[in-house]
Amino acid sequence: MANFRGHVTTSGVLGVGYGVGATMLGGFTPMQGALAGCLTAVGGMLPDLDLENSTPSRELFALTAAVAPLVLMPRLMHWGGGYEGAMFLAVVIYLVVRYLGATIVGKLTVHRGMFHSIPALFIVAELVFLGYRSDQASTRFLMAGAVAVGFLSHLILDEIFSVQFTGIRFKLAKSAGSALKFMGSNVFANLFSYALLCALTYGVLIEGGWMRSPVADEGRGLFQQVQRAAESLRR
Ligand SMILES: [Zn+2]
Structure with a gap:
């Protein structure tokens, strides 16, 4: 597998190209280009x-552990009943997310499982x-697209570095075919990934206006009814 530095360098360079391309050729603002470039780097x-x-x-x-208490600070002040209570809760949240969160995710997932797959790429992009x-x-x-480019660069690098050069001929390492895949070996992880992918794709189709949401139509109808009622009251 490619190491962390290899991944960050590749997706960082790709991010610069993606951001500059979006600004120069795509007509996006420099700030949008810069943000897209950062997403490519993170995606890697x-x-x-x-x-x-x-x-x-x-x-x-x-x-996440550092930012979450900052975002939640107004609520923490309320829950903690003052500054000291809020500070105590902030420290607790930091410790739980920082240490327990990483351990739980580490226990639940297998390296080179469905996190390294084509459906995961689409899940992240969606x-x-x-x-x-x-x-x-x-x-x-x-x-x-920015995060997808970074993610794809990671999968390709992992796949390339699973080919070992033994001196005379290239030999496929045991990890070959484990990054650019559509399915993993764990049935539940596969089912979960594809169920999530379907749900997110449905959401994207509705958000993008390619599909009509029955709920949104009802809501719109209700909104119009309320609007009409309000207008009739004003008269
Ligand atoms: Zn990897």
């Missing part, structure tokens, strides 16, 4: 989250598409 680290005690996994959990708020579908595609 994501598959190794399944590696317990790996550098990307440690980095990501440390970042999560970015759904999570990124923008009126322009093209901007959401740019961000989803």
Whole structure:
């Protein structure tokens, strides 16, 4: 397998190219290009989250543990009944996410399991598409594509480095074919991945306007009814 530095260097270089390309050729703003480039770099680290005690996994959990209490601070002040209570809760959250979170994910996942697969690539890209708020579908595609490019570079690198050069001929290592795959060996992990992929794809089709949501239509109908009622009241 390629090491962490190899992954970060490759996806970082790709990110610069992706960001510059989006700005110069795609007509996106420099800030959008810069953000997309960062997503490509992060995408190149994501598959190794399944590696317990790996550098990307440690980095990501440390970042989440530090940022989560900051985001939650107004609530912590309320729950803790003041500054000291809030600080205590912030420390507890930090410790739980930082140490327990990484351990739980490490225990639940197998390295080179479904985190290293084509469906995982689409799951991550669709999560970015759904999570990124923008009126322009093209901007959401740019961000989803950015993380997908980084993720794909990781899978390809892992696959390339599973080919070992023995001096006379290339020999496939045991890990060959374990990164660019559609299925893993664990049936439940496969089922879960494809169920999640289907649900997210459904969400993307509705969000992108390619499919009509029955719930949204009902909501719109209800909203119009309320609007009409309000108008009739005003008259
Ligand atoms: Zn990997």
